[in-house]
Amino acid sequence: MFHPDAVRAVMPMFDPDQAWPVAGPADDYSRYYALDEERRQVGLTHAGGWLEAAGYRILVHYFRPERCRGTLFIVHGYLEHSGLYPQLLPYILSLGYAVVLHDLPGHGLSSGVRAGIRDFSEYQIILDRLMARVATSAPRPWLGMGQSTGGGILMEHVLQSLQDGRPPAFERLFLLAPLVLPTPFQWWQIRGAFWLVGALRTAMPRNFRRNTSDDSFLDFVRRQDPLQSHWMPVGWINALRRWVPHLHRFPATDFPVWLVQGDRDSTVNSRYNRRFIRSRFRVVVSLQLREASHQLANERQDIRAPVDALLTDFLQQSPA
Structure with a gap:
């Protein structure tokens, strides 16, 4: 355990050139996850610290x-953190890709109101700052992988970049249950019930x-x-x-994405999101997993096997 x-x-x-501590609280944390x-x-090599x-x-x-073939930027989902990718991280590294998390x-350990954000634009500012910090050390090509909210953050980066007339930082994206819209019931709560509650309190108890x-993983x-x-926090909902x-x-753009969704996802609106993503990107592969839920990076091994296979295909694609 660690504090x-x-x-x-x-x-x-x-x-990027400073090795992660091999003793003390930081080492306790890294070993725990x-x-x-x-x-x-x-x-x-493993580096890390504050940005x-x-x-x-x-x-x-x-x-x-x-020996590096490129760099994969992984952006986690809402209510997650860097320590929740023990399945995918070693697999990606074994395929010869550097990873930025x-x-x-x-x-996780980042500052700010727990699970909060003032505005989603801050996610883009942070991503831009992070990419600038590793620009001279992280091998190209750069690829992006996002789970849920992380997928939404990466999609916005690509769409905003192309609208502004500049190339995105990434060559292609791998999207795991990406956020566009929540499920209809949750979206109703967000637009209605949470607005009412927000007048009385600043946060709602989390339902796991x-x-x-x-x-x-659930335990x-x-x-x-x-x-x-x-x-x-109600602030994140707003x-x-x-x-x-x-x-x-x-x-719409012609930017290539690989899309994975689960039929049992009760967090995001998979059907609507798939239509939206197809209307804005070139979907190279769309994988729909009948038994999978929302947390695709931490599904049961037999359910996750097709995700690993598709990730291998995604990482081994030749440059466009």
């Missing part, structure tokens, strides 16, 4: 194999949904993860309400 405040107290500023991949893969952006201190991890504001078939998140938030129409204003 989050003890880790925050010793964390240095992020330097199996982020210490440098102990298991020969020639792998200051948009008024936050953002925790960053940067993993680089000895960061905790969103209010998530059964968003994966992996019981061990870990609910009972053993000290970085989980047990409240959902920021989402403003972001959805903003995302819909972007025109």
Whole structure:
């Protein structure tokens, strides 16, 4: 076990060339979440620390194999953090890709109101700052992978870049249950019930949904993860309400994406989101998993096997 405040107290500023501490609170944290991949893969380097952006201190991890084919930026979902990718991280690194991970504001070890955000535009400021910080050290090509809200953040980066007449930082995207709209019931709550509640209180108790078939992961998140938030700020909900129409204003592009969704997803509106993504991007592959729920990066191994296979195809694509 580790104490989050003890880790925050010793964390240095992020330097892509500075190795992650091998002892003390920071090491306790990385071992707890199996982020210490440098102990298991020969020639792998692991750097990390604080990145200051948009008024936050953002925790960053940067993993680089000895022989690199490129860099994959992973952006996690809402109510998640960098430590929740123990299945995918070693697999991606074994395929020869460097990985850049960061905790969103209010998530994991990053600063900010727990699970909150003032406006979704801050996610873009942080992503831009992070990419600028690793621009001279992270091998090209750059690819992006986003789970849920992370997928929405990456899609907005691409759409905004192309609308502004500049190339996106990424060559292609791998989207896991990406956020465009929540399910109809949740969207009704966000636009109606949460507005009413927001007049009386600043946060709602979190309902830990059964968003994966992996019981061990569910138990870990609910009972053993000290970085989980047990409240959902009304401020984040209101920021989402403003972001959805903003995302819909972007025109169609020919940018390539790989899309994975689960038929049992009760968090995002998979059917609507699939139509929206096809109307804005060139969907190279769309994988619909009958038994999968929302937490695709942490589904049961047999359910996740097609995701791993598709990820391998995504990473091994030749440059366009």
